[in-house]
Every structure is written in C-alpha cells, then in structure tokens.
Amino acid sequence: xxxxxxxxxxxxxxxxxxxxxxxxxxxxxxxxxxxxxxxxxxxxxxxxxxxxxxxxxxxxxxxxxxxxxxxxxxxxxxxxxxxxxxxxxxxxxxxxxxxxxxxxxxxxxxxxxxxxxxxxxxxxxxxxxxxxxxxxxxxxxxxxxxxxxxxxxxxxxxxxxxxxxxxxxxxxxxxxxxxxxxxxxxxxxxxxxxxxxxxxxxxxxxxxxxxxxxxxxxxxxxxxxxxxxxxxxxxxxxxxxxxxxxxxxxxxxxxxxxxxxxxxxxxxxxxxxxxxxxxxxxxxxxxxxxxxxxxxxxxxxxxxxxxxxxxxxxxxxxxxxxxxxxxxxxxxxxxxxxxxxxxxxxxxxxxxxxxxxxxxxxxxxxxxxxxxxxxxxxxxxxxxxxxxxxxxxxxxxxxxxxxxxxxxxxxxxxxxxxxxxxxxxxxxxxxxxxxxxxxxxxxxxxxxxxxxxxxxxxxxxxxxxxxxxxxxxxxxxxxxxxxxxxxxxxxxxxxxxxxxxxxxxxxxxxxxxxxxxxxxxxxxxxxxxxxxxxxxxxxxxxxxxxxxxxxxxxxxxxxxxxxxxxxxxxxxxxxxxxxxxxxxxxxxxxxxxxxxxx
Numbered sequence: 001x002x003x004x005x006x007x008x009x010x011x012x013x014x015x016x017x018x019x020x021x022x023x024x025x026x027x028x029x030x031x032x033x034x035x036x037x038x039x040x041x042x043x044x045x046x047x048x049x050x051x052x053x054x055x056x057x058x059x060x061x062x063x064x065x066x067x068x069x070x071x072x073x074x075x076x077x078x079x080x081x082x083x084x085x086x087x088x089x090x091x092x093x094x095x096x097x098x099x100x101x102x103x104x105x106x107x108x109x110x111x112x113x114x115x116x117x118x119x120x121x122x123x124x125x126x127x128x129x130x131x132x133x134x135x136x137x138x139x140x141x142x143x144x145x146x147x148x149x150x151x152x153x154x155x156x157x158x159x160x161x162x163x164x165x166x167x168x169x170x171x172x173x174x175x176x177x178x179x180x181x182x183x184x185x186x187x188x189x190x191x192x193x194x195x196x197x198x199x200x201x202x203x204x205x206x207x208x209x210x211x212x213x214x215x216x217x218x219x220x221x222x223x224x225x226x227x228x229x230x231x232x233x234x235x236x237x238x239x240x241x242x243x244x245x246x247x248x249x250x251x252x253x254x255x256x257x258x259x260x261x262x263x264x265x266x267x268x269x270x271x272x273x274x275x276x277x278x279x280x281x282x283x284x285x286x287x288x289x290x291x292x293x294x295x296x297x298x299x300x301x302x303x304x305x306x307x308x309x310x311x312x313x314x315x316x317x318x319x320x321x322x323x324x325x326x327x328x329x330x331x332x333x334x335x336x337x338x339x340x341x342x343x344x345x346x347x348x349x350x351x352x353x354x355x356x357x358x359x360x361x362x363x364x365x366x367x368x369x370x371x372x373x374x375x376x377x378x379x380x381x382x383x384x385x386x387x388x389x390x391x392x393x394x395x396x397x398x399x400x401x402x403x404x405x406x407x408x409x410x411x412x413x414x415x416x417x418x419x420x421x422x423x424x425x426x427x428x429x430x431x432x433x434x435x436x437x438x439x440x441x442x443x444x445x446x447x448x449x450x451x452x453x454x455x456x457x458x459x460x461x462x463x464x465x466x467x468x469x470x471x472x473x474x475x476x477x478x479x480x481x482x483x484x485x486x487x488x489x490x491x492x493x494x495x496x497x498x499x500x501x502x503x504x505x506x507x508x509x510x511x512x513x514x515x516x517x518x519x520x521x522x523x524x525x526x527x528x529x530x531x532x533x534x535x536x537x538x539x540x541x542x543x544x545x546x547x548x549x550x551x552x553x554x555x556x557x558x559x560x561x562x563x564x565x566x567x568x569x570x571x572x573x574x575x576x577x578x579x580x581x582x583x584x585x586x587x588x589x590x591x592x593x594x595x596x597x598x
Contacts, residue, residue: 042093043156049086051163115330121401139322146319211241345419349377350508350539356407369562380540382550385559429502432513435494437486443478449504465500510540
C-alpha cells in the first residue's frame with residue numbers, strides 16, 4: 001500500500017490512497033457494517049483457535065513427562081474441540097465474507113450502470129462501448145479480488161499472527177525478539193512494489209478497455225472487414241493490442257512475483273536463526289523441548305499468514321487503481337440537468353418552435369447557425385437536405401439529448417430547459433431507421449413505450465402498426481424472444497415493432513428519422529400505412545433523404561450548412577426552382593420534378 005512518513009515519524013497512507021479507502025468505505029462497505037462485525041468476530045475465533053495450537057503442543061510434551069492419565073484424555077479431546085470450533089468458524093466466516101463482497105460488487109455495478117443511464121448522449125458517444133464493458137467486468141473483478149483478500153485475508157491473517165505471536169512470547173520471549181528483528185525488513189520493498197503495481201495496474205486496466213473496444217468493433221464489423229479484405233489489417237491491430245497487454249501484464253507479474261520469494265527467504269532466515277539460538281541455549285541447559293517445539297510450530301504456522309499479508313498489498317493496489325477508474329466514471333457530471341425550479345411540461349396542442357437556435361458539437365464548428373422554425377400543432381413538417389446540414393441535431397434538441405448553445409426550443413410556448421426531463425421526454429416519440437430492439441419478448445419490446453400497459457393495449461398498438469399478424473405467426477406469439485437487436489426478425493418487422501412502441505406511448509410529438517429508408521417495397525408499403533395512422537393528430541417532424549416520402553408533408557424545410565434556406569409545400573418548392581428542386585434532380589434526374597409531381 002502506498003504510504004508516506006508523517007512529521008512524527010509514523011507511517012500513514014498517502015493522501016490519494018486515504019481518500020480512496022475512505023470513499024470505498026463510505027460508498028460501498030459501510031452499509032454492511034453489521035455483517036462485517038460478525039465477520040470480524042468469526043475471524044477472531046479462527047485466529048484464537050490457531051494461536052492455541054502451539055500451546056497445546058507444549059502441553060502435550062508436558063503430558064508425556066507428567067504421565068497424568070487425566071491429561072492424556074483431556075489434551076486430545078481439547079485438540080479435537082479446538083479443531084471443530086476453528087473449522088465451523090472458518091466456514092461461516094468464508095460464507096459471510098463472500099456474501100458481503102458479492103453484495104458490494106452488485107452495488108458497484110448498479111451505481112455505474114445508473115450513472116451511464118443518467119449520462120448525456122455526448123458522454124456515452126465519447127466512451128467506446130468496449131471500454132465501458134471492460135470497467136464492468138475487469139475493473140470490478142480487481143475490486144472483488146481486493147475486497148475478498150482484504151476481508152478474508154488481511155483481518156484474519158493479522159489476528160492469526162497476533163494470536164501466534166502471543167503464543168510465541170508466552171513460550172519464549174527471547175526467541176520472539178529474533179523473529180521481530182528479521183520480518184519488518186520486508187516492509188520497505190513491499191511498499192515500493194505496491195506503488196509500482198498501482199501505476200502498472202491502472203495502465204493495464206485502461207489498455208484492456210481499449211483492447212475490448214477493438215475486438216467489439218472488429219467482430220461487429222465482420223461483414224465490412226471481409227468485404228474489403230481487411231483481415232490482415234485487423235489482425236495487425238489486434239496483435240499490437242495483445243502485445244501491449246502482454247507487456248503490461250508481465251510488468252505487473254514481475255513486480256508481484258518478487259514478494260513471495262522475499263518472504264520465503266526471510267522466513268528461512270528467521271527459522272534458521274531460531275534453531276541456531278535455541279540449539280545453543282539447550283546445550284547450555286536452558287529451555288525445554290516442548291517450548292521449543294511449540295515455538296517452532298507457531299513460527300511455521302505464522303509464516304503463511306505473514307506471507308499472505310505481504311502479497312495482499314499487490315491485490316490491494318490493483319483494486320485501488322480499479323476503484324479510482326470507477327470513481328472517475330461515476331463522478332463525471334452530466335451537462336443536461338433539470339433546472340432547480342423545473343416543472344412538468346404542460347402539453348395542450350403540441351406546437352414546436354425553435355427560435356434563434358445555435359449549436360456546436362465541437363468548439364468553433366457550429367452545426368446550427370440561428371435556426372428559426374415553427375411547427376403548428378397536428379401538422380407534419382419534413383426536414384430535408386444533404387448529410388451534415390443539421391437535421392438530426394434539430395431532432396436531438398427537442399427532447400434535450402443536447403442543449404442549444406443559444407436561442408430557445410419551445411413546446412407550447414414553454415422552454416424545454418424549464419421542464420422536467422421525464423415529462424419532456426414523455427411527450428416525444430422517436431422512430432428511426434436504426435431500430436433499437438432488445439433481446440426480450442415481443443410483448444416487452446412494445447411495452448417499452450409504456451411499461452404499465454395492459455396486454456389489450458399492446459395488441460391494439462401492434463395492430464395499428466400492422467405488426468399483429470406477423471407476431472401471431474411467431475413460435476410463441478407475443479412471448480417470442482426476438483434475439484439481440486431483433487436479429488430473428490426482418491427489417492420491416494423490426495420497424496413495425498418500433499412503430500407499435502410509438503403507438504403505445506401515444507406521445508403528442510413524433511420525430512421520424514428516415515423510418516422507411518432501409519425497407520423493401522412491400523415492407524415500406526406496410527410501414528408507410530402505419531406511419532400515416534401514427535401521424536394523425538400529432539405534431540410530426542420527419543427527416544428524409546428520399547424526397548418521394550415527404551411530398552405530402554404540410555411543409556418541407558430545406559436545410560443547408562446549418563441554416564434553413566427554403567421552406568414551403570412540395571409543389572411550391574419545385575416551382576421556386578431552388579435547392580429543393582436541385583436535390584430532386586440529383587435524385588431523379590432531369591425528369592425528377594415530373595416524377596415527384598406525378
């Protein structure tokens with residue numbers, strides 16, 4: 001463990017380690033202090049029974065000399081009793097410790113997951129999925145190991161050593177002093193090794209996250225890798241990552257592996273010194289064979305917990321490094337926060353307005369440059385334009401996935417920044433081409449639109465989305481598990497489930513982001529029919545690159561370079577022969593206008 005020397009000459013934890021340990025106690029361990037007390041009591045019993053062994057050995061030699069029949073029966077019975085008490089206490093302590101550690105680990109993972117759910121979209125997109133996954137698995141495993149070793153090992157081993165040292169001093173205080181001169185020598189190098197281990201462990205954990213991200217990207221993009229013949233390139237990237245992980249792991253292994261040999265050599269020196277000094281004393285007629293045997297037995301029994309205490313520092317430093325990374329994650333504050341006086345959004349008509357809105361994902365590169373947009377209640381407005389024009393950014397600002405740098409986003413005249421996030425996002429439904437489905441039943445995936453919905457409402461929503469018929473053909477109907485991201489369904493079926501979810505939510509404002517772009521003709525026909533039913537009576541904004549899908553919108557807004565350059569009906573924009581007409585010619589050729597008007 002990293003330490004510093006105080007002005008009084010005493011060793012204490014350095015400031016960083018002290019803060020980490022105190023916070024781990026406050027956030028994770030303190031709720032289980034009752035069970036911890038029971039655990040420590042059981043450890044004390046284990047330690048006391050272990051410390052009794054050398055004394056029983058001494059009494060056994062005394063029994064042989066005294067030839068007392070009562071002692072001949074009592075000593076073996078006492079040994080059996082002590083062994084039984086130790087065995088039961090050791091079992092109970094192991095179970096209680098494991099229960100505490102597993103509960104703490106579950107709490108740590110839950111706090112990380114809850115934080116990620118509260119995080120801004122920008123924060124989630126900024127951290128690779130593989131890196132976050134690594135924190136949930138690898139970093140938490142380091143913490144589990146450190147807690148297990150600390151609770152099971154440190155306290156029990158210290159108590160055991162204390163009990164055995166007490167026995168040693170009782171049997172021969174002079175020999176005990178020899179041991180106490182030798183073992184503390186190991187403290188200085190162990191502390192130095194611990195400091196190095198924490199640095200290496202932190203680097204290793206970060207690199208493991210990067211390696212996990214690389215594997216996730218490569219395997220999820222296997223289709224592209226094979227199509228573009230990138231196998232050798234990806235293999236080289238993976239080989240470099242694996243080699244870096246190997247180098248860091250070996251650094252930690254070399255540092256950690258120095259401790260056991262060091263403790264082994266010191267233990268051998270201690271035993272040799274005891275035997276030499278005891279042999280000298282016995283040639284001088286001092287001491288007894290029973291006391292010497294008991295002392296050596298205590299010394300050998302103490303060697304294992306002393307060695308464990310030495311190696312524990314390595315596990316503890318790795319756990320502290322992992323805890324530091326986890327605290328850095330959960331301490332990251334979201335930028336999208338509710339105002340202290342936030343109120344539930346009161347949606348009456350569902351009018352949406354953007355006034356003088358500016359936004360930049362990165363400093364110096366504005367995505368929206370003063371957008372003014374009014375969407376009347378119950379109307380459909382389509383946003384069109386080239387990629388990067390700012391259409392998706394407008395969508396992200398309405399439910400406050402991001403906040404405008406300047407200007408206002410209003411719903412029924414209320415600034416969205418003054419509304420509670422739950423009420424704001426409850427008023428908005430989003431359907432996109434990248435359908436998000438979960439490895440759960442059809443029923444559950446639709447019910448994500450409203451978790452308390454009864455079955456009849458779920459069926460009604462599926463029927464409105466033209467999904468009920470295909471659902472009933474699935475092996476278990478609404479109870480069919482659809483696989484990761486709905487892999488067991490076709491693209492059209494996945495999209496209709498997403499629409500069913502929006503029907504069930506029944507939000508007054510609807511955002512459609514290329515909802516039919518990736519579908520075949522038959523699926524598009526079914527989805528388009530469901531979309532027409534879904535948009536009735538709702539304020540709807542549509543993003544579409546295929547202009548044929550938005551010709552019937554009440555108004556079409558053309559965006560370019562973060563600005564609105566045109567808006568009007570389909571026919572009026574074609575007649576104006578501006579940007580919209582040019583886009584139509586790019587998509588449909590010189591006859592594009594006639595094709596769209598047909």
